[in-house]
Amino acid sequence: MSSYAKELEVAQLAVQRAAILTKRVFHEKAKGTVSKDDKSPVTIGDFGAQALIISALKANFPEDEIVAEEEAAQLKEDSNLRQTIWELVKTTSLEDEAAEKVLGGAIKSEDDLLTMIDYGNSKGGAKGRIWAIDPIDGTKGFLRGGQYAVCLALMVDGDVKVGVLGCPNLPVDDAAPLTAGQESGQTDEGMGCLFSGVLSEGATSRPLTTGALSKEKSISMKAIKDIAAATFCESVEAGHSAHGDQAEIAKKLGITNPSVRMDSQAKYASIARGAGDIYLRLPVSATYQEKIWDHAAGDLIVREAGGVVTDIKGNRLDFTVGRTLANNKGVVAAPAAAHPKVLEVVKEVLGQK
Numbered sequence: 001m002s003s004y005a006k007e008l009e010v011a012q013l014a015v016q017r018a019a020i021l022t023k024r025v026f027h028e029k030a031k032g033t034v035s036k037d038d039k040s041p042v043t044i045g046d047f048g049a050q051a052l053i054i055s056a057l058k059a060n061f062p063e064d065e066i067v068a069e070e071e072a073a074q075l076k077e078d079s080n081l082r083q084t085i086w087e088l089v090k091t092t093s094l095e096d097e098a099a100e101k102v103l104g105g106a107i108k109s110e111d112d113l114l115t116m117i118d119y120g121n122s123k124g125g126a127k128g129r130i131w132a133i134d135p136i137d138g139t140k141g142f143l144r145g146g147q148y149a150v151c152l153a154l155m156v157d158g159d160v161k162v163g164v165l166g167c168p169n170l171p172v173d174d175a176a177p178l179t180a181g182q183e184s185g186q187t188d189e190g191m192g193c194l195f196s197g198v199l200s201e202g203a204t205s206r207p208l209t210t211g212a213l214s215k216e217k218s219i220s221m222k223a224i225k226d227i228a229a230a231t232f233c234e235s236v237e238a239g240h241s242a243h244g245d246q247a248e249i250a251k252k253l254g255i256t257n258p259s260v261r262m263d264s265q266a267k268y269a270s271i272a273r274g275a276g277d278i279y280l281r282l283p284v285s286a287t288y289q290e291k292i293w294d295h296a297a298g299d300l301i302v303r304e305a306g307g308v309v310t311d312i313k314g315n316r317l318d319f320t321v322g323r324t325l326a327n328n329k330g331v332v333a334a335p336a337a338a339h340p341k342v343l344e345v346v347k348e349v350l351g352q353k
């Protein structure tokens with residue numbers, strides 16, 4: 001019996017339900033029922049998914065703190081937006097009575113919707129049980145039909161114990177090649193994967209559908225015999241990680257495969273199941289602090305799949321210092337055996353600058 005069995009079950013179902021909401025928003029955008037304006041679908045999806053996840057956490061773990069990306073201020077002023085989100089939230093469920101019961105059922109009112117969203121305002125820190133939520137990570141990917149992730153992690157005294165990533169546009173098949181998503185008109189068929197990790201208990205994947213528990217499989221990183229044959233993942237956005245430095249590092253490692261660019265923590269999930277090998281996220285800005293909700297779940301899932309995740313100096317990601325990773329710069333994630341070499345080259349390339 002897992003030491004975090006209840007937390008894991010709630011987290012998986014909560015992410016699954018939130019992912020259903022995000023998919024509805026995407027499809028309604030395509031149909032024109034939600035404005036195609038770039039901001040509105042993201043906003044609707046972000047707020048709706050965050051509210052649904054938090055209501056599940058509050059129903060089960062009322063004492064826990066929550067660090068979530070969004071806040072309700074904008075919704076308090078915009079009643080149209082609020083009503084659109086409320087309509088969506090109140091009509092999104094897992095369509096599985098037992099599972100809905102685990103999540104504590106629906107949100108009761110429009111006021112509760114705002115209350116739920118703002119429960120995510122914890123400052124984080126080194127003490128106690130704190131959940132980190134990114135309701136939609138990879139907003140650009142989400143809008144494009146590319147990769148995005150619904151992200152949830154539980155930290156206890158700053159240590160990530162449970163991590164769950166819902167990736168609606170990643171293939172269910174762990175052996176499928178790396179994909180940047182369904183930008184090219186690919187359908188939902190065979191898509192949608194839920195990744196989980198529990199500290200010291202390994203990492204798994206399963207289809208992002210109700211009743212998929214029996215299809216849960218353990219995942220692990222690919223053992224790379226030769227780093228030169230590796231594939232690395234990086235952000236699509238050049239503003240989020242330094243493509244130039246990453247290309248130089250890859251070249252020095254002898255890597256000739258082109259990088260696979262995808263948005264969101266789908267990168268962590270992809271390397272964890274061996275679809276890719278290395279994730280490089282070298283800083284572009286001297287001042288940007290990475291947010292804990294962008295890394296907590298992925299960091300644990302990769303480590304539980306046999307990887308090592310550090311910053312560019314080789315330090316573990318430090319989730320104890322609040323809502324951001326103020327003590328870290330960048331991310332270097334690779335299979336344990338390859339990580340020292342990758343880090344050495346990262347330091348070499350950055351040292352020359």
Ligand SMILES: Nc1ncnc2c1ncn2[C@@H]1O[C@H](COP(=O)(O)O)[C@@H](O)[C@H]1OP(=O)(O)O
Nearest residue numbers: 138235236237239240241262263264285288294
């Ligand atoms: N300058 C930056 N450096 C690194 N990450 C950033 C930067 N600006 C925003 N981000 C965050 O990167 C995440 C997406 O990463 P990726 O490129 O890997 O998909 C988003 O959560 C985004 O935050 P935000 O949601 O606030 O825009």
Ligand SMILES: [Mg+2]
Nearest residue numbers: 134137138294
């Ligand atoms: Mg994010």
Ligand SMILES: [Mg+2]
Nearest residue numbers: 069134136137
């Ligand atoms: Mg987000």
Ligand SMILES: [Mg+2]
Nearest residue numbers: 069136138139
């Ligand atoms: Mg954002």
